[in-house]
Amino acid sequence: MASGVKKVVLAYSGGLDTSVILKWLEDTYGCEVVTFTADIGQGEELEPARTKAQAMGVKEIYIDDLREEFVRDFVFPMFRANTLYEGEYLLGTSIARPLIAKRLIEIANETGADAISHGATGKGNDQVRFELGAYALKPGVKVIAPWREWDLNSREKLLAYAEQHGIPVEMKRGKKSPYSMDANLLHISYEGGPLEDPWFEAEEDMWRWSVSPENAPDQPTYVEITYQNGDPVALDGKAMSPATLLAELNRIGGANGIGRLDLVENRYVGMKSRGCYETPGGTILLKAHRAIESLTLDREAAHLKDEMMPRYASLIYNGYWWSPERRMMQALIDASQAHVNGVVRLKLYKGNVIVAGRQSTTDSLFDASIATFEDDAGAYNQKDAEGFIKLNALRMRIAAQRGR
Structure with missing residues (x-):
């Protein structure tokens, strides 16, 4: 039995992997486990995670609604930079990880834990994102990554361990999805299974949030988004909280076939990975933000932001949200948004987001008297x-x- 760890905070979903990790931590490290489950808009009922943790004897259980904080303090600051990784990816998974790392460390401090743990595998980006964030916020914390330590490297071995130790595992009826999926208020991702062949076209029944562009309505949908200091604050004239606004744009965008992406990306750990993503609300917001900036932002300021954006996107993708360089870049980006105020009108039609108009009564730099082709x-x-x-x-x- 390993020693030196008395209490560990586990990022816990209640699924097979983290349920096994919970028991494995107790047996391997002889420690008490605190569970933390984050609601960042994944659309799943989270109370079953509490029930499972209680059944396994966990005394300290955290289930936190982080939806507003996620959109307000992570998604919106990222969108102020018009962020895209490798020209396409809106970083839906990447931007959620620094928030989860932050909350893991907060709970560790609250409960007196000396370690944190996660269920990310040794092949992916998430292990890097979680751990870079944790070390930036609590330099002396111990991080336990079971997938890098144990030999339970298959679903069959995990199930056998669960049966051996009496770990309750929900065996869902019906056809199991062949994809590894991750969802939050910004997006849902699909990896693995048949998608591991880059030539394979994603099946229509894979997509969860959006209709196909072919089946979207034949009539366009118009929306108006109001911006204040670079952030969207109202939809069709109605003020909304960040999470509510993004959720509503997801609904509207998905109904119009917007936000699908099929991408082969370069992981930070060195391999290429193929994934599919649905980001309807984010796709709309990216188009809208660039539209209002085109009206209100100085040319050289806009061009400087565009030059910085790929580096900023890589920092987020690679897990450096809490780094000093990202904070410095954010300060510059935020300063550029002081006059990014106004309204953008968009036409949504069969997978397309089309700018139909933009106006700013207080901060527009567009002067028709100078730009005119007339006298x-x-x-x-x-x-x-x-x-x-x-x-x-x-x-x-x-x-x-x-x-x-």
């Missing part, structure tokens, strides 16, 4: 462009004269 009454002297062009061409003219 601008002297607002812009077109002759000034000649010197501007010649000065910018000077270095190229010199190079051409030298035969370069």
Whole structure:
């Protein structure tokens, strides 16, 4: 039996893996286990996790509703940067992990635990995200990752261990999904099974949140999103909390076939992985935010943000949310949003998000009197462009004269 650990906080779902981990921690480390289950909008009933933990003798059980904090303090700050990883992925799984790590450490501090534990495997990104976050927030904490220690490396072995130790396991009736799925308020992901063949087209009955674009309504749906300091605060003129607004956009977007993605991505641990994602609300918000920024954000500020975004996205994907460099970048991004205020009108149609209009009565930098193709009454002297062009061409003219 390993020693040195008296109490550990386990990120616990109540499923087979974490139920086995709970008992394994008690047997292997001889420690008390505290369970923590996060509600981040995965759409599942979480009280059964409490019942299972109680049945296994757990005395301290945390089931926390983190939906508003998740969207307000993690999703929205990320969207202020118009974040996409490798040009496509809206980071639905990645952005949830720093919140879970934060709460694990908070509970460890509250309960006097000296370790935390998670059920992430040794092949994936989540182990990195959980543990980088934990060490950033509590440098001396011990992290126990059973998948890197035990030999229970198959479902059959896990089931055998559960039977041997009397661990209650819910055997769901009906056809078991072949996919590994992860859901929260921002997205649902699908990996494994037939998706491990990159040539395989995802089956229609895999998708949970959205209709296919072919089966979406033949008439478009219009929505208006109000922005304040870069964050959406109202939908169709109705003020909503962050979590409520995102959930409603998920519903509307899904009904219009929006937000599906099939991606082969580069994991931080070195391998390529194929996954499918549904992010209807996030897809809408990304389009809307860029639209309101196009009206209110200075050109060079906008371009600087675009240059920073891939690095910022990689930091989140790789687990560096709590790093000093991400915090520094966030401060710059947030400063850029002071005047990102207004309303964006979008047309949703068969998987497409189309900007139909944008306005800002207080912060628009668009001046029709200057941009017009008609007579601008002297607002812009077109002759000034000649010197501007010649000065910018000077270095190229010199190079051409030298035969370069």
